[in-house]
Amino acid sequence: MTPVDEAKKISExxxxxxxxxxxxxxSNISSGDKENDLRNAELKGEGVVISYGADQAVxxxxxxxxxxxxxxVIGPSGCGKSTLLRAFNRMNDFILGAKVExxxxxxxxxxxxxxxxxxxVRLRIxxxxxxPNPFPKTIFKNIAWAPQMNGYTGDIAELVETxxxxxxxWNEVSDRLHDSALGLSGGQQQRLCIARSLAMKPEVLLxxxxxxxxxxxxxxxxxxxxxxxxxxxxxxIVTHNMQQAARVSDYTAFMDSGNLVEFDETSTIFTNPKxxxxxxxxxxxxx
Amino acid sequence: MTEVVAATFRQxxxxxxxxxxxxxxxxxxxxxxxxxxxxxxxxxxAKEAIPFFRxxxxxxxLFGTKWNALILPRSFGVLPLLMGTMLIVIxxxxxxxxxxxxxxxxxxxxxxxxxxxxxxxxxEILAGIxxxxxxxxxxxxxxxxxxxxxxxxxxxxxxxxxxxVAVMILPMVASLCDDALKAVPRSLRDGGYALGSTKTExxxxxxxxxxxxxxxxxxxxxxxxxxGETMAVTLAAGGTPKMTLNPLESIQTMTAYxxxxxxxxxxxxxxxxxxxxxxxxxxxxITLAANLLSYKILKKYREEYE
Numbered sequence: 001m002t003p004v005d006e007a008k009k010i011s012e013x014x015x016x017x018x019x020x021x022x023x024x025x026x027s028n029i030s031s032g033d034k035e036n037d038l039r040n041a042e043l044k045g046e047g048v049v050i051s052y053g054a055d056q057a058v059x060x061x062x063x064x065x066x067x068x069x070x071x072x073v074i075g076p077s078g079c080g081k082s083t084l085l086r087a088f089n090r091m092n093d094f095i096l097g098a099k100v101e102x103x104x105x106x107x108x109x110x111x112x113x114x115x116x117x118x119x120x121v122r123l124r125i126x127x128x129x130x131x132p133n134p135f136p137k138t139i140f141k142n143i144a145w146a147p148q149m150n151g152y153t154g155d156i157a158e159l160v161e162t163x164x165x166x167x168x169x170w171n172e173v174s175d176r177l178h179d180s181a182l183g184l185s186g187g188q189q190q191r192l193c194i195a196r197s198l199a200m201k202p203e204v205l206l207x208x209x210x211x212x213x214x215x216x217x218x219x220x221x222x223x224x225x226x227x228x229x230x231x232x233x234x235x236x237i238v239t240h241n242m243q244q245a246a247r248v249s250d251y252t253a254f255m256d257s258g259n260l261v262e263f264d265e266t267s268t269i270f271t272n273p274k275x276x277x278x279x280x281x282x283x284x285x286x287x
Numbered sequence: 288m289t290e291v292v293a294a295t296f297r298q299x300x301x302x303x304x305x306x307x308x309x310x311x312x313x314x315x316x317x318x319x320x321x322x323x324x325x326x327x328x329x330x331x332x333a334k335e336a337i338p339f340f341r342x343x344x345x346x347x348x349l350f351g352t353k354w355n356a357l358i359l360p361r362s363f364g365v366l367p368l369l370m371g372t373m374l375i376v377i378x379x380x381x382x383x384x385x386x387x388x389x390x391x392x393x394x395x396x397x398x399x400x401x402x403x404x405x406x407x408x409x410x411e412i413l414a415g416i417x418x419x420x421x422x423x424x425x426x427x428x429x430x431x432x433x434x435x436x437x438x439x440x441x442x443x444x445x446x447x448x449x450x451x452v453a454v455m456i457l458p459m460v461a462s463l464c465d466d467a468l469k470a471v472p473r474s475l476r477d478g479g480y481a482l483g484s485t486k487t488e489x490x491x492x493x494x495x496x497x498x499x500x501x502x503x504x505x506x507x508x509x510x511x512x513x514x515g516e517t518m519a520v521t522l523a524a525g526g527t528p529k530m531t532l533n534p535l536e537s538i539q540t541m542t543a544y545x546x547x548x549x550x551x552x553x554x555x556x557x558x559x560x561x562x563x564x565x566x567x568x569x570x571x572x573i574t575l576a577a578n579l580l581s582y583k584i585l586k587k588y589r590e591e592y593e
Contacts, residue, residue, distance in 0.1 A: 119484070126482070149484055
């Protein structure tokens, strides 16, 4: 199936039913799969400590994000989940005084090796932010900008079209590609930002509360999109919304005060967690 | 009963009402003063320029190519003065705008916190140096250097004035552009970096375009400041009204002419005296237009990246 057909299928499906995907966590993962998934995980952190000056935001976390799965990172505000996420594509480099220790690996690449160019890290590990941040350029240029900057030699118009289709935005914007991206709604802007990341063909997609600024319909668009995308990408999503974690993720990591409290299949975390604190949090008793 | 009310609720006294009113009127008068001054200036400019335009037609004034206001036969074509001004402004702009923008990009995107904290106040101090000092500096500092390259360059020349006006407007351009660049939200930079772009790409291709309105507005303000600049160009560029594009010649700007007439022994009420107001009025209109333009640009694009 060509990407064009695929995208058509996605958007048709969207039109057919408001909530096409099951709202229950995927339960077809057996514990054997889990061990397998963790063994084969390509994005891993060991003993990760992240500090801002004297404050430790992440206090020694061991975590692995299974490939081609969606892993949700949940936890109360200030637990260090966004900080941890941003460490995996070196976005903390820009925060004054932020220090990352421990080992963060993608495949056999040490993300913090002195000889590794952070630009290379971010080319492979893309990121979508909490607040949609389209560039004040046209829709077309928002997507074409980065590939062109990196010397993309293929048909740029085709790349823009495919990326927009993959992000389920093409049908809404195909007739105004050369209008400013700032004229789009918040949900459309966020999908444009996802399309923009996809155009760079990353291998991992980090999403930092991508739906927190969006209405429920836009949120469901993006959740559907994530489920489509995990066929090809490893996705890590930080979210405050526990229903969202339960709906889309295969695995869930629960963090509290800079520590990883529990990591397990999403169904286990939400129905039968091992730790009392996890249970308290997912059942809404604190946080 | 009434006593209880008076004890619980503070009532407006005559005195407090009076104070309120007094303060309100006081502030209003201050605001009025600045507005009235502006209108007063416009009024005086217009009133004193009218006798001039009774004798010299507007067309002759605006399109005449010879300015000879003080000796006979008189001739009042403002183009040589306008051209002198433009020569200085364009020369100064060619130097100050690129350098100012580049230093702003450095300050905002590349400089460490420490460098920024040192350089930014220095820029603001530079902007506060009296302009006559700059003029003297041009005459005694820049011109000798120029002459060391080519001895035939006259003591008074447009290039020297251009350079010194550039030095004068540079801090303003750098500081205003820096503010514009700093105002671009962090999230846009993050978006660029997350796509695997380098610092240079993000700075030049995302931050600068996003701040373009502020940058253009600072350019226009610099332009209007350079046009209005008086003492430095009077000292450095000389007093020879001339239609020339050669920066190595002595020229006269509109402002320098005003200085010459205002400080000379021109008879009050003569045509030469009234010409001062015609030139001043033109200057006023040009800078007013430039300021309005920069205001428009800022207002129109202010929320562009929100």
